[in-house]
Amino acid sequence: KQEVTQIPAALSVPEGENLVLNCSFTDSAIYNLQWFRQDPGKGLTSLLLIQSSQREQTSGRLNASLDKSSGRSTLYIAASQPGDSATYLCAVLKAAGNKLTFGGGTRVLVKP
């Protein structure tokens, strides 16, 4: 059974510092991995999707890497801003599967 872990559960950084969020998964047979942002009481916003054949994806200040063999993904957010404060969730889609398996999320606070 796939298990997804995100450590740390919470992170507080001063504005301008780079953020590094970690995601690990136990079964490397994945089809893709998605990173999401969730604001309090809201739904999920997709940030990046990495296919299993890819090593990384970039969008603006966001960069996500994937090491499938070691079961790890990292989300980097450059030059953090207070508006980046949110919970970040990673989720994996099993190869030939249909459901996303989520980690517990990392709650990020960027202090001005």
Place this chain on the structure above:
Amino acid sequence: DTGVSQDPRHKITKRGQNVTFRCDPISEHNRLYWYRQTLGQGPEFLTYFQNEAQLEKSRLLSDRFSAERPKGSFSTLEIQRTEQGDSAMYLCASSFKGGHEQYFGPGTRLTVT
């Protein structure tokens, strides 16, 4: 395209009552998913549809839960005889087809008193 929409956004109900939630996916998406998220946790898969066919159900979906997608467009999730443990955010997502990026709606927050 307006994205995935869910209605209502909030629902407060008394234990034992029935509730129904609605999800309207992105129009060209044939896959629709339901997830449940409790406070401080990541979402957990409940069920998914391809067009009108319900193809997979999680063991989390007890016999008090039923989901439909009658014409392959919007979907409803009904919970009968609600219990306090049903209190959660119910999230709907859609995708163009299997393996593609899933887009989530704003969720319906259910509180059972």
